[in-house]
Amino acid sequence: xxxxxxxxxxxxxxxxxxxxxxxxxxxxxxxxxxxxxxxxxxxxxxxxxxxxxxxxxxxxxxxxxxxxxxxxxxxxxxxx
Amino acid sequence: xxxxxxxxxxxxxxxxxxxxxxxxxxxxxxxxxxxxxxxxxxxxxxxxxxxxxxxxxxxxxxxxxxxxxxxxxxxxxxxx
Amino acid sequence: xxxxxxxxxxxxxxxxxxxxxxxxxxxxxxxxxxxxxxxxxxxxxxxxxxxxxxxxxxxxxxxxxxxxxxxxxxxxxxxx
Amino acid sequence: xxxxxxxxxxxxxxxxxxxxxxxxxxxxxxxxxxxxxxxxxxxxxxxxxxxxxxxxxxxxxxxxxxxxxxxxxxxxxxxx
Numbered sequence: 554x555x556x557x558x559x560x561x562x563x564x565x566x567x568x569x570x571x572x573x574x575x576x577x578x579x580x581x582x583x584x585x586x587x588x589x590x591x592x593x594x595x596x597x598x599x600x601x602x603x604x605x606x607x608x609x610x611x612x613x614x615x616x617x618x619x620x621x622x623x624x625x626x627x628x629x630x631x632x633x
Numbered sequence: 634x635x636x637x638x639x640x641x642x643x644x645x646x647x648x649x650x651x652x653x654x655x656x657x658x659x660x661x662x663x664x665x666x667x668x669x670x671x672x673x674x675x676x677x678x679x680x681x682x683x684x685x686x687x688x689x690x691x692x693x694x695x696x697x698x699x700x701x702x703x704x705x706x707x708x709x710x711x712x713x
Numbered sequence: 714x715x716x717x718x719x720x721x722x723x724x725x726x727x728x729x730x731x732x733x734x735x736x737x738x739x740x741x742x743x744x745x746x747x748x749x750x751x752x753x754x755x756x757x758x759x760x761x762x763x764x765x766x767x768x769x770x771x772x773x774x775x776x777x778x779x780x781x782x783x784x785x786x787x788x789x790x791x792x793x
Numbered sequence: 794x795x796x797x798x799x800x801x802x803x804x805x806x807x808x809x810x811x812x813x814x815x816x817x818x819x820x821x822x823x824x825x826x827x828x829x830x831x832x833x834x835x836x837x838x839x840x841x842x843x844x845x846x847x848x849x850x851x852x853x854x855x856x857x858x859x860x861x862x863x864x865x866x867x868x869x870x871x872x873x
Contacts, residue, residue, distance in 0.1 A: 571831055572663040575822045576708075579739070580656035582815045587652070587746040591811055595835035628656075631711040651751055655742045659819070662735045666827045671731055675755035732823040736868075740816035747812075788816075791871040 555622050560613045562605040562622055566629050573632055574599050580628050581621075590617045635702050640693045642685040642702055646709050653712055654679050660708050661701075670697045715782050720773045722765040722782055726789050733792055734759050740788050741781075750777045795862050800853045802845040802862055806869050813872055814839050820868050821861075830857045 555564040568574040574596060581603075585591045593604045603625060605618035635644040648654040654676060661683075665671045673684045683705060685698035715724040728734040734756060741763075745751045753764045763785060765778035795804045808814040814836060821843075825831045833844045843865060845858035 571822075571826065572660050572667070573708075575663060575819075576656045576660035579659040579815075579819070580652050582811075583652040583655060583743060583746045586743045586811065587749075589747075591838045593835065593837040595833065597833040598831045628653075651742075651746065655739075659735075659739070662731075663823060663826045666731065666823045667829075669827075671758045673755065673757040675753065677753040678751045732820050732827070733868075735823060736816045736820035739819040740812050743812040743815060788813075 555626075557614060560606055562614050562618045563603070564622065564625070565600060565602040566625070566632075568599045568601070568632055571598050574601050577601060577628060577632065581625055584621070584624050588617070588620070590621055592621065635706075637694055640686055642694050642698045643683070644702065644705070645680060645682040646705070646712075648679045648681070648712055651678050654681050657681060657708060657712065661705055664701070664704050668697070668700070670701055672701065715786075717774055720766055722774050722778045723763070724782065724785070725760060725762040726785070726792075728759045728761070728792055731758050734761050737761060737788060737792065741785055744781070744784050748777070748780070750781055752781060795866075797854055800846055802854050802858045803843070804862065804865070805840060805842040806865070806872075808839045808841070808872055811838050814841050817841060817868060817872065821865055824861070824864050828857070828860070830861055832861065 555562050566577065568577065578594070578596060578601060581592070590607070595602050605614065605621055606612050607615040607617050635642050646657065648657065658674070658676060658681060661672070670687070675682050685694065685701055686692050687695040687697050715722050726737065728737065738754070738756060738761060741752070750767070755762050765774065765781055766772050767775040767777050795802050806817065808817065818834070818836060818841060821832070830847070835842050845854065845861055846852050847855040847857050
């Protein structure tokens with residue numbers, strides 16, 4: 554689950570393969586453009602790690618980050 | 634469900650929004666590269682329609698198309 | 714180039730391969746979410762065809778469609 | 794340009810915006826499925842960093858990584 558540390562909200566997600574992991578990233582990339590809030594994230598094969606903070610608020614965790622986390626969790630629920 | 638007519642295998646898929654529809658397309662785009670078999674497909678907002686046939690076999694439906702259809706159905710099952 | 718007929722703005726784009734064609738679609742999918750205006754579009758291998766009209770204006774061509782067309786042209790210019 | 798250190802091949806790429814950065818990632822995700830070789834990569838807004846090594850060869854840099862690097866450079870050339 555999401556962990557908040559060093560002014561970031563962090564979670565890793567695991568998928569059955571790269572195709573599903575990248576489909577998940579694409580869904581969130583579209584969401585990011587819709588709400589104009591972009592994550593720092595990394596991927597290797599079936600694993601995606603997201604780190605969220607709000608640059609415009611001074612690199613701390615804000616409601617924008619909690620909303621992004623909820624959107625990620627809601628889409629990830631389809632994969633498990 | 635899939636309908637076979639005029640030497641094509643056809644199905645439409647409906648999603649809750651564009652983001653989910655395009656994530657579905659991305660998953661299948663990656664699958665298409667993996668198996669080197671590409672669909673004719675169209676999208677408008679939350680709807681994706683796929684038409685499959687095998688060009689190298691003379692534009693008829695082959696096992697490559699049935700396999701693609703199964704991959705599409707398996708991924709779509711996550712969305713419903 | 715873009716052709717306007719039957720209250721739609723239509724253009725086809727050709728790429729060197731499927732990977733480039735789908736990267737182009739992904740760029741425009743992100744743009745579509747940003748501006749909340751979504752195309753009807755189809756793809757087969759290295760070809761993408763886009764048909765634009767504005768549903769909320771009664772399915773006619775509006776500035777939203779011309780803006781989308783310009784965004785598509787600007788990104789396509791990288792590929793040719 | 795690419796730097797080889799600690800048995801990894803590493804490069805960062807900068808784009809004009811997130812949409813272009815993610816389109817670049819999508820192109821490479823499709824390439825990764827085609828050649829069955831997947832990167833460790835991260836993204837924040839308009840920046841993509843790729844780290845390549847070959848797990849099956851004992852986590853060292855192999856021709857698979859150099860080929861991936863060349864594919865990334867070739868696609869990136871369209872953006873600059």
